[in-house]
Amino acid sequence: MSSNPSPSNSSRFEGCTLTGALSVLTEVRDAVCIIHGPAGCAHHNFSLLHATLLSNDRLDVPHLLSTRLTENDIIFGGEEALERTVARALSLSPAPASVFVLSTCIVETIGDDVAAVCAKARRVPVVSVPTAGFLGGVFETGVRNALSAVASLARPGTDITLSANLIGEKNLEYGVDENAAEIARLLGRLGIGVNLRFVRGIGTPDLGRLGSAALNVLREPALRPVGEELRGRFGTPFVDSFPTGLTGTCRFLEEVGRICGIDASAAVEEERAYQTAMLEGFADIAGSKVCFQPAHPALRADPDAKTVCAECAGALDLTVVPGGAGIPFPYPAPVGTAGLRRMLHRWRTLIREERRR
Incomplete structure (x- = not known):
């Protein structure tokens, strides 16, 4: 696991380990996520998730609770606060079908046994998800840990x-x-x-x-x-x-x-x-001069995006030169043929703007 904080590490731009896990777990619509840590961790992530949902025309509100650890909890341990918050989650109406408990950096530092609290018998599964990133975890680490946590609730299929x-x-x-x-x-x-x-x-x-x-x-x-x-x-x-x-x-x-x-x-x-x-639908930009560049000065271009751009430039007979129309490398690389079509629409706009100058 890399702990390199360099700006070239793109996963650092996406958020911390906790954010990565929440991007997965909040998509289990009948679940409640408990962030075991200070209120600020929950507030920051709720704001981010809610804003992202709104920007994608989704009016959903993430189902998040916080244990709201205080200074006393940090000194003497926060397991009792976690017990209370799990009980609160189970008392909600409608009742959740599952509960995920996400740890934070401070909880891992003070040594709360989150897994033991979650393992107690309850009427719905309560699953511990390790999401403290202070030892080098990044956004992708949270995504992987969350996917594994959700998969733990599944059983082998009988009919493939x-x-x-x-x-x-x-x-x-x-x-x-x-x-x-x-x-x-x-x-x-x-x-x-x-x-x-x-x-x-x-x-x-x-x-x-x-x-x-x-x-x-x-x-x-x-x-x-x-x-x-x-x-x-x-x-x-x-x-x-x-x-x-x-x-x-x-x-x-x-x-x-x-x-x-x-x-x-x-x-x-x-x-x-x-x-x-x-590709025939973009014949009007064939032969144009372009110059590919990173989408953000602090980010290295995705190797897949470089390959995709070179391939499409060749297919459209574009000339790649330093003085050509500036086209950012896509991040992440576009998916499938439909993704290429959307990318080429953006190229057309940039090329036309350059021609008008």
């Missing part, structure tokens, strides 16, 4: 269906639902449906379907430990990333077909024809 789970979608990014729709479209070319979005907009009972898919599709390679864990528990193979780029999207179809025992050749040919038609 020709379907796929989407694992670890980036719930705080713009276009998350568009990306899921693109994966569903690509899987549909192979006759494969989406079984479960793990975790986005689901309820605790939906977790019973987690082990019933023939395939898991991870959002990004950083989630491979989660993919390995789910494969160990349920025997489900996985593809380690959403597809990026023209050729990468076709490779995705081939890999999914191989894993599921499906001949993907027809689906790949259909997708290539679809991509050709999509």
Whole structure:
């Protein structure tokens, strides 16, 4: 686990370990999340999550409670405060179907036994999620720990269906639902449906379907430990990333077909024809001069984004020169052919602006 605080470490820009976990756990709609720590940790994350939901036209309010640790709790231990807050969560109406308890840096420092408090018998599962980042954990660490915590509530599936789970979608990014729709479209070319979005907009009972898919599709390679864990528990193979780029999207179809025992050749040919038609819609910018650059001065460009940009520039016969229209590398890299179309629309706007100067 890297503790490098350098600005080039993009996960530092997304938030702390606690924020990463909450981006997953607040998508279990019938659950309550308890932040075991000072009130400020809960206030900061509630504000961030609520603002993100509103910016995506979602009027949901995250179900968060705080143990609101005081100086006395920090000195003498906060387990009693946690017990009281768990009882409060269970008394809510409607009652939660599950409760997740997230630790904070101060709780890990004073040594509260959060796992022991959560392990007590109650009418609904109360799950401990380690989310203190002071020893080097970053946003991605919280995401992985949260996915593992939610998966602990699932049981092995009995009937495996020709379907796929989407694992670890980036719930705080713009276009998350568009990306899921693109994966569903690509899987549909192979006759494969989406079984479960793990975790986005689901309820605790939906977790019973987690082990019933023939395939898991991870959002990004950083989630491979989660993919390995789910494969160990349920025997489900996985593809380690959403597809990026023209050729990468076709490779995705081939890999999914191989894993599921499906001949993907027809689906790949259909997708290539679809991509050709999509590129023809941007013939008006063919031959333009462009200059790719990082989206933020402190961020290194995503290697996948560099590959995608170079590939699309070649397909459209764009000339990459220092004085060309400034085009930022996308972060993260666009997903599938639909993501490329959205990216190229942005390129067209920037190129036209440069031509008007």
